[in-house]
Structure formats: C-alpha cells, structure tokens
Amino acid sequence: MVSQLISRCWSWVGEQASSKLQDALLAIISAGPVPRHVAFVMDGNRRYARSKKKMVKEGHSDGFLALKRVLAICFRLNVKCVSTYGFAIDNFKRSPEEVEALMDLIEEKLLEICQHGDLLEQYGVRLNIVGNTALFPERVRVAARKAEDISRHNDKSILNLCMPYASSDEMATAVQSAVNKGLAAEDDITVEDIDSQLMTTLGRSPPLDLLIRTSGVKRLSDFLLWQCCENTQLQFSPTYWPDFGLWDIVPMLLDYQRKAWASA
Structure with missing residues (x-):
C-alpha cells in the first residue's frame, strides 16, 4: 500500500515537471x-492498431485522442488555423465494416463536440466541416451541422475538419x-476567381504555411493540393498518428522558424 502511494506520488511529480517543461518549450x-495555418494528414491509424494488436476501430479512436492533443498544442501557440484530413472520399472504397465503424466514430465525436466543446470554447475556435458532406449518411450530416453551429460565434481560430474530402473534388x-x-x-x-471559391477560402482560412504527414508516407494523397502549391513547407514524420505529439511537432516548428528567418 505504501509503495503504491509512493509510486503515485512520483508519477504526479513527473507529470507536473513534464507539464512545466512543455509550457516553457x-x-x-x-x-x-x-x-498561421498548419495542416495534418493523420496517417497510420490502421498500422498503429495492428502493431498494438488492437482492432482497426480502436486505432481510429486513438487517432481522435491524438487530434485533441495536437490541437491543444497548436492553439496554445496561437496558430490561427488547423486543417486535418479526417476522411478522404476515397476511404468509402474500404470494407463496409470499416466505413460503418468510421461513420459511427465520426458521428460520436461530432456529437461529443456538441456536448463538451471545451477545446473550441477555450481557444475561441470556429469549426468548419470542409468536404462533400452530401456523401455522408444523414445522421452524420446532422451531427456535422450541429457541431458547426455551436462554434459559429468563435472568431479567434479556425479548425477545418476535411471530410469527406478530396482536393480534386474541391x-x-x-x-x-x-x-x-x-x-x-x-x-x-482567373486564378483568383477559383481561389475565392475554395472551401478553405470560403471558411476564411489563411494561406497554408505548413503541411505535416505522419506514418512515414511521403505523398499528399489528394489533400489541399491547390493550397500547398506555393510557399508551403512540407514535413513528414515516421510516427504513426495516434502516437504523434509534442516531441514530434517541435522539431518541425523549429525547422519552420529557421526557414522563415532565412527567407526574411
């Protein structure tokens, strides 16, 4: 009993020290x-699940936890806009079982935002669902509209959940x-006419500065192709998305700053 108490105390001390270190960093x-605008291709959920001997649905669920963690980091740094590749139109080609599980998970998390939108309120985040939502089942479209509506009064930051999305479709x-x-x-x-009609532009997103893809894959997979065709830094991480966090993103942000200073 005493040893368990000591272990918990040390764990609490470690968490406090880690939190202070993160704050300082x-x-x-x-x-x-x-x-101003960071985009994430959240890749590797399925491979992460296989590596942990988990079900694919659990990998996607852990990926949502990683999203919440990364969003908190970005908004604490005063990043104006974050865009995430939540569900590609091409993902509808996966097995019916996986697609149905993903629809359930997306609906669940959107309704969770409606009920407990603490992160959006804390950082004044406006939520935009960017994509061809007509492809979603009606229940998911209803949840998406509700989640967008509760954040319409927020104007400090923007979160673009791109789903179901393809840059070619946009x-x-x-x-x-x-x-x-x-x-x-x-x-x-004109080019300006087309740019003005992009879903991200209509959602008032600033130009894309940094695009990050996880899991070691080095391709864009039909994500924000127009937006990242000029002056966007690309970064690729070997970490699977559910494991992605502060210590993965910090070197990328430092590299962004180094290049920004070099071009100033």
Whole structure:
C-alpha cells in the first residue's frame, strides 16, 4: 500500500515537471514566427492498431485522442488555423465494416463536440466541416451541422475538419462555381476567381504555411493540393498518428522558424 502511494506520488511529480517543461518549450517557440495555418494528414491509424494488436476501430479512436492533443498544442501557440484530413472520399472504397465503424466514430465525436466543446470554447475556435458532406449518411450530416453551429460565434481560430474530402473534388467544385459566376458576369475566369471559391477560402482560412504527414508516407494523397502549391513547407514524420505529439511537432516548428528567418 505504501509503495503504491509512493509510486503515485512520483508519477504526479513527473507529470507536473513534464507539464512545466512543455509550457516553457511552447513559450519559447511562440516567441518566434509561428505558422498561421498548419495542416495534418493523420496517417497510420490502421498500422498503429495492428502493431498494438488492437482492432482497426480502436486505432481510429486513438487517432481522435491524438487530434485533441495536437490541437491543444497548436492553439496554445496561437496558430490561427488547423486543417486535418479526417476522411478522404476515397476511404468509402474500404470494407463496409470499416466505413460503418468510421461513420459511427465520426458521428460520436461530432456529437461529443456538441456536448463538451471545451477545446473550441477555450481557444475561441470556429469549426468548419470542409468536404462533400452530401456523401455522408444523414445522421452524420446532422451531427456535422450541429457541431458547426455551436462554434459559429468563435472568431479567434479556425479548425477545418476535411471530410469527406478530396482536393480534386474541391477544385472541381470551385471551378464550377467560378464559371457560374463568370458566365453570369460575362467575365474571364482567373486564378483568383477559383481561389475565392475554395472551401478553405470560403471558411476564411489563411494561406497554408505548413503541411505535416505522419506514418512515414511521403505523398499528399489528394489533400489541399491547390493550397500547398506555393510557399508551403512540407514535413513528414515516421510516427504513426495516434502516437504523434509534442516531441514530434517541435522539431518541425523549429525547422519552420529557421526557414522563415532565412527567407526574411
């Protein structure tokens, strides 16, 4: 009994020391140039689950916990906007069982935001669901609308949950909208016209400064292709997304700052 108490005390001391170290580290980083808009390709949930001998659904669930952890880091650093690749349109090609499990998980987490939106309120975060939501089941669309509505009054930061999303789909939709507007006005369609119709632009997101992909895969997988075609730094981490955290992102932020200072 005494040994358990001592162990818990040491664990608490360790947590407090770690928390203070993290606070100090984030304070140092926030003193330098911080990216306004950071995007994450949250890759590796399934491989993480297999490596831990867990079910795939558990891997995705652990991935949501990692998202909450990373969002807190970004917003504590005063990152204006975070975009995450929550569910690709291409993911609908996975097994019906996995797709159904993901729909359940997405609905559950969106409703959780509606009931306990502490993170959004704490940092004044406006939530945008970016993607072709018509592809979602009705129950998920209802949850998405509710989650967006509760944060509409927030204006300090932006969280783009990109789902179901594909950059090619977003660009095709933007081009069609620009053409419709151009035909109505009898004007030529410009790059600026298309850019103004992108879902991220309509959601008031700033230009993309830093895109991070986890799990060691080095490709963009049809994510924010238009947004990252100019002046966006790309970073790739070997860590599976559910394990991704402060000590993975810090070197990337320091590298961002080094390059920002070099180009100033």
